[in-house]
Amino acid sequence: MSDRHSLEAVASVVETYFEGLHHSDTDRLRRVFHPLAQYVTVSDGTLLHRDMDTYFDVVDHRPSPASRGESRTDEIVPIEFAGPATARVNLRCSIASRHFIDFLSLIHIEDRWQIISKVFHFSEEDR
Numbered sequence: 001m002s003d004r005h006s007l008e009a010v011a012s013v014v015e016t017y018f019e020g021l022h023h024s025d026t027d028r029l030r031r032v033f034h035p036l037a038q039y040v041t042v043s044d045g046t047l048l049h050r051d052m053d054t055y056f057d058v059v060d061h062r063p064s065p066a067s068r069g070e071s072r073t074d075e076i077v078p079i080e081f082a083g084p085a086t087a088r089v090n091l092r093c094s095i096a097s098r099h100f101i102d103f104l105s106l107i108h109i110e111d112r113w114q115i116i117s118k119v120f121h122f123s124e125e126d127r
Contacts (some may be wrong), residue, residue, distance in 0.1 A: 006113075010079050010087050010106055013113045017104070018074045018093065024064035025055040034114040042120045043073065065095050084108065098122045 013032045020028035030052075039050040050058070065072075074093035083089050085108040102120040106113050121127050 006081060006084070006087070006108075009113050010089060013074065013106060013115065014076055014079075014089055014091065014104070017115065018072065018091075021074075021093065021095065022070075022072050023066045024059050024062055026059050029056060029059065032113075032115050033118075034109070034116045037115055038117045038119075040117070040119045041121060043120075054119075061088060061124065068096070070094075070096070087113065097124050099124070 004058055016028050016032045019025065020032070033052055037052050039048075039052070039055045041048050072093075074091060077090040077092065079087060079089050087106040087108075088104065089102075089104040091102050091104065093102070100120050100122045102118055104115050105117040105119075107116045108114075
C-alpha cells in the first residue's frame with residue numbers, strides 16, 4: 001500500500017467518523033471503529049472509559065448536531081504513520097458548546113483502516 005493511498009484511506013475513515021458524530025449515526029461509527037476500540041477521557045479530572053457498545057448507546061440517545069442545525073467545525077490537524085498498519089490522527093471538532101481535541105489511533109487490519117482508540121479532551125470555552 002503506497003503512502004498516498006494510506007493517507008487517503010485514513011482521511012476517508014476520519015470523514016466517516018466526522019459524519020457519524022454530526023448525525024449521531026452509529027451505523028457509520030461502527031464502520032470505522034474496531035469492535036474492541038477504547039474511548040477514554042479525563043477532561044473533568046476523573047477517568048471516563050467506555051467500550052464501543054456503551055459509547056454507541058450514548059450516541060444513539062443524544063440529539064444529533066445536524067438535527068439541531070449546528071455547523072460542522074471539524075478539522076484534521078495532522079495524520080501520522082508509525083508504519084504501514086499504524087496511524088494517528090489528531091483532530092478538532094465541536095458538538096453543542098463542547099470543543100473536542102481527539103487523538104485517534106488507527107490500525108490496518110482485516111484489509112481496512114479502523115479506529116482502535118479514541119483519547120480526547122473537551123472544554124466548554126471558546127477556541
